[in-house]
Amino acid sequence: MSWLRALNATARSGLTIERRRLEPLIAFRGAAGLALVVLLSLGIFGPAVAASSAFGAYQAAIASFQRSWRARPVLALLSGGTLAVSTFLGYVSAVHTAVFMTLIALWAFLAGLFWAIGPAAGVIAASNVAMMLVTVTLPTSVLTAAGHAAMIACGAVVQAGLIVLFPVRRWGAQRDALADALAAEADYARRLREDPLAPFDPEPFVTARSAATVTRREARRRPAELRGTRGVAERVRPVLASLADPAVGAAAEGPERERVRELLAAAGSVLDTAARAVRHGEPVVIASQAFAVLEAPDTTDVLTGPALRAAARLSALLRDVVETAQGEGTSADTETLVRPTLMRMAPVALRTMRKETRGHDSPVLRHAIRTAVVAAVGYLIGVALPYGHGYWVPLAAVMVMRPDFSQTYGRAVARFGGTLVGVTIATAVVQLAHPGPYLSGALAVVSAGLMFLLMRTGYTAASACVSAYVVFLLDMSGLAVGQTIRDRVLLTLIGGILAMAAYAVYPAWETPRLRNRLADWLLADGRYAAAVVAHYADPAGARRTDVRTAVLAARTARIAWQEALERAAHEPVRHRGLSRSAAAGAQEAMAQLGRAAMLMEAHLPSRSTTPVPAAREVADALLHAVERGAKDIRQRRVPHWDEVRGTLAAWDGEGVPDQVVRSGAGLLLDTLDGLTAALDEEGSQARSR
Template identity: 65%
Template sequence: MSWLRALKETARSGLTIERRRLEPLIAIRGAVGLALVIGVGLAFFGPVVAASSAFGAFQAAIATFQRSWRPRPVLALVSGASLAVSTFLGYLTGSHTPLFLALLVLWTFLAGLAWAAGPTGGIIASSNVAIMLVTVTLPSSVANSAVHAAMILFGGVVQAALIVLFPVRRWGAQRDALADALAAEADYARRLRHDPLSAFDPVPLMKARSAAAVTPWQARRRPPELRGSRGVAERIRPVLASLADPAMGVPAEGPERDRVRELLAAAGSVLDSAARAIRHGDPVKLSPSAVAVLRTPDTGSLLAGPPRRAADRLGALLSDVIETAEGAGTKEEDAEAEEAAEAIKATGEEAPGSPHRRRPTLLRLVPVVVRAMRAELRPGSPILRHAVRVAVVVAVGYLIGVSLPFGHGYWAPMAAVMAMRPEFTQTYGRSVARFGGTIVGVTLATAIVRTAHPGVTPSAVFAVLCALLMYLLMRTGYVVGQACVSAYVVFLLGMAGEAWSQTVHERVVLTLVGGLLAMISYAAYPAWETPRLRGRLGDWLKADGRYAAAVVDQYAEPAERGHDDVRSALLDTREARVAWQEALATAQHEPVRNRGLSRAAADDTQHALAQLGRVAMLLEAHLPCGGATPVPAAGRLAEALRRATERGAKEVRERRVPDWAEVREALDAWDARQRTGEGGTDPFVRNGAGLLLEALEEFSRGLDGTSKPARPGDRAD
């Protein structure tokens, strides 16, 4: 993509306004907290302290809107406390420009590294730097600085207290994540009726898994209906695919296929009912027709073999879904909980089968975050490049701002630090949106101030109204939020007094300077995703190979194998797949020439790897029990898959085409043993092993540019 086209695309994305579901009660609660803090500040300390405390309450409320599974009061407290520390240190050094500049560079660099801990941490840290640039101009002494910092912390405490006292839809984010996962399974079941090879996006299941991790405090208060349903949904997915796939034994047409379609439709209806019940906390209301289909006794007379096993397993899992959605634990879940309790007693650690995923407390999270940030201190790290970029840009922006004759030069570095992200599209899109929103917000707010000359109280009211609009509309588009934020800052500083006022022209020019610095910095010191695509593809190939090998290995010695390695490999391949898809989507908007992986090769190889994962998932749906007959040849194939895909991933990174001779030899040896009658065999597993090799060969053909045209109906999961 050319630079001109990339700039057009990013500008369009930054100025896009979307229709999103509004949350007025949460917005009103945040605005009320802000109004309380401003009122207390005005009543006891005056408008200047009220302005700085308002920034703390404003930022604390914004932190609670971030996509995080931690309790919202905790986010508000963390935001208020971190902003208080940042601003107090800025207050102490603000009168000494060299010292303050050194602190600013260090603080901004650490804020850039904070993206290693996730978007929520990165956004809060970046916001702290931006607000610190404004608030350090307010106090006049160390004592006043301490008062200002204390009032900023007070703003976070007030917002946290309001969340506790006036909760809005408790566990709403976790409910939505779990309901979305069940709804995705329901949609998958319905699509399988018409397309037995339909694809499934695992992202909803990944989000539900992330949402299921809770702290000990959360675990004691989590609603019963949020316990267990995710695990059942994870087990339903391969069963649905196995039931629908013609390769598992059900013909493409006929009475067997009709029965499968009925079961899939009933499964979709039950899963949708469970999703609605969990989302709203209501009892499960099942469709009578779906219940009738699941209770029809003719499944056994129509289906046999793997389809019959899949149908029976589906009925049991749907029953578990209903029980958990109603808040009653399943027998399987209770057994896992008992086993986990015994394991914890024996080892003192959390077992893999624990009744809930553990999320570290804030104190235990600190070393985790520090390790994540230290891991990014390496050449080529996109996070490190972002930290260097934003630190340099903020320092340069601050020097330019103070050297211009406008005064209050913090608008330039503030605009830069709020716009910059580790990724190209977001940085450029947000820079354009920041400039456009600033023009609208500053123009309207300054016009009101210049025309009406509002006093302290009217300015405070206008600031609260702007914050309310920000909280209400922030998810509709960055440009809308920035218009509200710019107006909020104008009114708040106007409340503090005329000494902090500026003209529209001055604020717009400084914002433009900050945005241009952000955009130039990425062009001069980029972190393009395009050159790393082959590495992402190799990671996905390696993870897919480990997953397929772990599944096939289960058939070699069923009595001696547990399923923990299969689960771990499945999670790894999901992470690798999503990382590849996100990298590919990012690379498509970068102004970088292709570097060894064409768009056609990317499409063909990801189709092949998705097919490889899909075949492994079908085999996983029929994993043998402990007393099943061993298949020794499966063990040798599993080892060949591990070695070949690890070697293949290295060859992909080195711009070579992998060869799968070792896997073919393992299959040939399997067939030779089968002809001589040596060892156990299983036609179902052997058929799946052949499909795994076909997917690997298709991957090599796609990478080499010799992939065969896709056949009608071909899909990848």
């Protein structure tokens, strides 16, 4: 993609307003907490202290909106506490330009590294740097600085207290994550009716698994319907796929296929009903017709072999889904996902951040370096310009910068557009109406409330609201005098240009890494397939946990590939990884590889099942082949699977009684050949050029 097309695409994405479900009660709670803090501190301590406490309450509320599974009061306290510490250090060093610039660069570098922990940590850390740039303009002495920092912390405490006292939809995020996974599975069942080879994106289950990870204290208070439903639902998906697939399930046409379509439709109905019940905390009411189809006595007359076993397994699992969704089932056979407390998580987070600093090509490290340089340079530019309030430059730059190209450029355009609207309106109101401290404070609260309400609809709307909030808050404290609309918009534009230029000069392109991402996915999927095949060789001694671990690794690798491919699609760089056609073909082949392994997983033998010793040879050959194939892909060679093909040929000579094993192994080889064909086509095109 050329730079012109890339800039056009990112600008459009940044200015897009998305239709999202709004959360007015949560937005009102955040605005109420901010209003309480502003009015009390304004009446007791005056405008300057009120501005500091408002920033603490505002930042705490923003943290509670982040996509994190930590308790919201904890996020609010953590965000407000770190902002208080940051601003106090900024207050102390603000009188010395060199010292303060060094502190800003260091804080911005650490904020960039926090993206290694996750997006929520990265956003909170970046917001702390931005807020610190504003708040350090308020106090005049160390003692006053300590008081302002304390008020920032108090603002966070107020927000955390309101979250505890007035909870809105307890466990709502966890309910939504689990309900989304169930709904995605219901949609998958319906799509299988028309397309037996339909793909399934595992991301909803990855999100649901993250949501199900809780601390031990939270585990004791978690609603019963959230304790085992996900684990049971995860076992439904392979059964759905195996029932629909003609290779190991029902015949492609005839009475068997019609019966399977009825079963899949009933399964979709049951899963949809369970999803609605979990989302709203209501009892599960299943239509009698759906269960009548799943338990119809004529199933044994129509279906035979693996298809019959899959139908029986599906009926039993769906019954378990309903029971657990009503809080009546048991989760004894599901994994317990325990999240460490923040204190125990700190060493893990530090190790993760330190790991990113060891690789020069790490996108997170490059983002941290860019953020630090831009924050320091932006501060110097802002101080040098004759407009005053030069913090608008580094503030705009830090808030728009992200580890990937498309978000950074899209947010830069959105930031400028939103700031143009928000600053124009707010500055016009201030200069024409000359509101007093109380009215300015009220307008700031209204602006923040709108930001809380609209922040998920797009960055343009959020930028407009937050820009107006800052203008009104500074006017309340008496620090906005003399700065015009032109000054603020121009400084914001300079900050956005700095952020965009930094990425162009020191990028972290994803396109050249696509081959490594594909190799990682192949290795993870190959290990998953090998673990499944090996289970058939020794059912009594095999451990299902090995398969489960391999499944999770394969999901992680697949999502990493999908995210990388999406980022690469918007990058203005020449093709140095995989062409679009090769990437699309490779993705389709890899999705089918994981699906073939999943089909075999649906029929994993019990411990009393007769072993298939030859499966061990196939598993070993498959494991060796994918390890070598991953290396070939990284080194731009086309992988081959002669070892697997030879082992299967010898296996056929001996005769394999298990239809599922032989059919599944054949599907695995076919998908690997599909991957080779996709990569070989790219090589042929390169040679022809």
